[in-house]
Amino acid sequence: MKRKLVAGLAGGAFLLMVSSSLSAHHAGSLYDREKAVTVTGTVTQYLMINPHAQIHFEVKDANGNVEKWVAETAGPQRLLRVGWNKNSLKPGDTITVVGAQFKDGRKYLSIIKLTGGNVPVLTEGAE
């Protein structure tokens, strides 16, 4: 049976529960395939570009220091299909990102999930 994705607008940001059952299958090159990380921050720039859209955001640590992060998600074609557009995020939006971080510790993420802003919340339904 074919499945389709149903998008609704997020009422607000909420924290994702990251399952501890996320398991690694093999090592990657740049990104850590062993575990996903969850980061909450404030969008500074959203670029709906090819081949991967980029979200630049800032995260405050416990001491109030600001860390700059860059997260990459799918390309515009794939995003458009599930309801994203150039207005899905704007500077100042609070987002929570689940993704794989660079193994060397740099603040780059390859996104698995993102909530916040005007990003559609995806659910699945039967066609």
Place this chain on the structure above:
Amino acid sequence: MRNCFMVSFVLVAVLVVSPGIQAQTSAETGAAKAIPDFSGIWESQGGLPRTADTAICGIQGLCGALTGIKPEPNPDTSEEPEMLPWAEAQYKAVREGVLPTANPPQVLNPSWTGCMPEGPTEIMRRRAFELRQFPDMVLLLYDQNHGVRRVYMDGRGHPANLQPTWMGHSIGRYDGDTLVIETAGIKDEVWVDIQGHPHTDALRVTERIRRVQPERLEIEMTIDDPKTYKKPWKKKLVKGLQEPGPRIWDEAECEELLQLGTHYSAESQSERRNEPTSPATTY
């Protein structure tokens, strides 16, 4: 009275001629129906199933590894070609990341390092495309970097003094239910595929395209280059029909990444200048 006669004459003439027009139209329609219809937007199959958990994944393999969601099998297949010694050495060098004979050293696919087109074989495997058929031409329109392949269907051959280009020169014909495309004149810089298989000016690529199901296209690609390979070898590609609608978008990744300074080529230039950069986008 004279006017009435003229009007009657015109009406009769129209009635007499009309069946002829209809017959001609029907004949043309019939001829058009005899040509297999490949029109539509086609894309590769396989990969992670599109679910709420994978819909916005940055890198599918990474998502699969971290979520445990298994990818659907990719139906594309490729034979392992038997290479001549020079080709085997070059292929090995490419696979190891450095091609020392190139100047500057070619460390990656030129379509990534230099924003160059992927060439007809790899773009056919990797990218979605819209296929449009006309009496004298078939157009293959790709979503990646404005890629276009023109297939001449008017019976011409390849030019005598064919100048190599990124997409090569393509001529085509219909063989029953199959669209046959023959391509020559592909630049040496083009890799046959993402693995880095090389070629020379002797390369001839033959694609046999069949619509095996209403929503499934199969492409048998034969790579024949006696200066590079001991014998012709084949790839088989499977494409699925996209839903109707404007599903081809303007994917100008080179321009966008160069503007940001995050394309591979920009990063390598910065490295030579010892400047810090953000990482090149991972494909």
